[in-house]
Amino acid sequence: MERQANIAPERNSSDEEEKEKKDAVPSTSTVTAATGSSGTESEDVTMDMIRRFFTQTLGFGGSSSAKGENGVPVDKVIPDLTFEGLTSHWREHGFKKIVTMVGAGISTSAGIPDFRSPGSGLYNNLKKYKLPHPTAIFDLDYFEKNPKPFFALAKELYPGSFVPTLAHYFVRLLHDKGLLLRHYTQNIDTLDRLTGLPEQKIIEAHGSFYTNHCTKCRKAYDMAWMKEQIFSDQLPTCEQCQGVVKPDIVFFGESLPADFYTCPETDFKDCDLLIIMGTSLEVHPFASLVQRAGPRCVRLLINRDSVGQASLVPWMGPDDCSLLYNKPNNTRDVAYLGDCDSGVEELSKALGWYDELHQLVNEERKRLKLEEEKQSHVKKPAQGKQEKKTSK
Numbered sequence: 001m002e003r004q005a006n007i008a009p010e011r012n013s014s015d016e017e018e019k020e021k022k023d024a025v026p027s028t029s030t031v032t033a034a035t036g037s038s039g040t041e042s043e044d045v046t047m048d049m050i051r052r053f054f055t056q057t058l059g060f061g062g063s064s065s066a067k068g069e070n071g072v073p074v075d076k077v078i079p080d081l082t083f084e085g086l087t088s089h090w091r092e093h094g095f096k097k098i099v100t101m102v103g104a105g106i107s108t109s110a111g112i113p114d115f116r117s118p119g120s121g122l123y124n125n126l127k128k129y130k131l132p133h134p135t136a137i138f139d140l141d142y143f144e145k146n147p148k149p150f151f152a153l154a155k156e157l158y159p160g161s162f163v164p165t166l167a168h169y170f171v172r173l174l175h176d177k178g179l180l181l182r183h184y185t186q187n188i189d190t191l192d193r194l195t196g197l198p199e200q201k202i203i204e205a206h207g208s209f210y211t212n213h214c215t216k217c218r219k220a221y222d223m224a225w226m227k228e229q230i231f232s233d234q235l236p237t238c239e240q241c242q243g244v245v246k247p248d249i250v251f252f253g254e255s256l257p258a259d260f261y262t263c264p265e266t267d268f269k270d271c272d273l274l275i276i277m278g279t280s281l282e283v284h285p286f287a288s289l290v291q292r293a294g295p296r297c298v299r300l301l302i303n304r305d306s307v308g309q310a311s312l313v314p315w316m317g318p319d320d321c322s323l324l325y326n327k328p329n330n331t332r333d334v335a336y337l338g339d340c341d342s343g344v345e346e347l348s349k350a351l352g353w354y355d356e357l358h359q360l361v362n363e364e365r366k367r368l369k370l371e372e373e374k375q376s377h378v379k380k381p382a383q384g385k386q387e388k389k390t391s392k
């Protein structure tokens with residue numbers, strides 16, 4: 001089931017661009033008058049104009065450089081749209097207003113399974129709960145009838161035993177340097193918060209375990225309270241009305257947090273660099289954030305697979321969420337295909353931030369360890385307990 005898309009696709013801008021391109025093709029008479037020639041020469045010029053028109057508007061011709069009106073190279077936001085080109089531009093001119101958007105890929109090196117990938121992920125571990133279908137565990141209707149499987153799973157996956165990755169800390173470093181406008185995350189694992197990034201900088205698009213509310217009277221409960229309930233195998237029940245208390249994870253059938261809809265308005269107005277990490281760009285409306293970035297905003301994708309590109313079948317229509325790296329009409333998209341941690345490692349090396357990043361990671365991980373030791377009275381039971389019982 002797809003989450004509701006409340007963001008209206010901004011098709012107008014691309015339609016206008018198309019119109020501008022068409023308007024830019026001069027008529028035959030203009031060309032003849034301008035060149036002051038006649039006969040075969042003007043026919044050649046006309047043919048050339050037509051050829052260029054088709055190349056530009058329909059993408060025929062496959063030139064390696066971006067061509068705009070009249071065949072002159074388009075105004076690329078940065079001259080070299082490679083990873084090296086981006087880092088050298090960053091070193092020389094800087095980016096000052098950065099937005100980051102991340103998905104499960106940023107957390108996989110922390111050991112957190114990606115519950116959306118069949119086979120490798122969470123859905124495989126759900127068989128024992130005998131659900132009508134795997135996604136039922138995040139289905140609000142099912143949860144209201146039978147919340148137990150969700151809490152059993154929550155116990156297994158409870159945030160706290162995982163530490164943020166290098167990629168998470170790179171975002172924190174951007175904030176420390178005063179460059180981060182906002183961090184949008186699809187992840188519910190709270191690792192973004194664990195880096196020490198201030199709450200107002202983070203938009204948890206799919207919610208998180210950090211806050212919890214009674215499903216009946218909306219009374220709020222904190223993370224510590226919920227953790228205690230989950231680990232003592234009690235169904236979290238409201239002290240006020242006996243309703244079930246649910247972590248504020250966005251279930252299927254629920255709307256996304258309000259700030260997901262309000263913040264992009266201002267964040268993307270001035271954003272000069274959008275860093276997209278570890279997301280398939282397939283889950284909407286989250287993926288549609290890429291189209292909120294203005295035409296002068298450079299978009300850097302750091303991901304294991306090449307994602308976010310438009311469909312190869314042109315009659316399906318232009319894909320509003322598409323990135324244009326490696327495409328002839330690309331003006332501002334750059335891709336680094338690899339793990340998120342390797343990507344930020346390379347970035348930090350190129351920007352001269354390598355030592356700073358690793359120092360931050362070491363300090364913060366020490367801090368987290370100390371905090372964990374303080375709270376160690378709330379223990380997660382040892383894994384593999386069930387296997388012991390069933391073994392002969």
Ligand SMILES: [Zn+2]
Pocket residue numbers: 214215216217218219238239240241242243
């Ligand atoms: Zn209640």
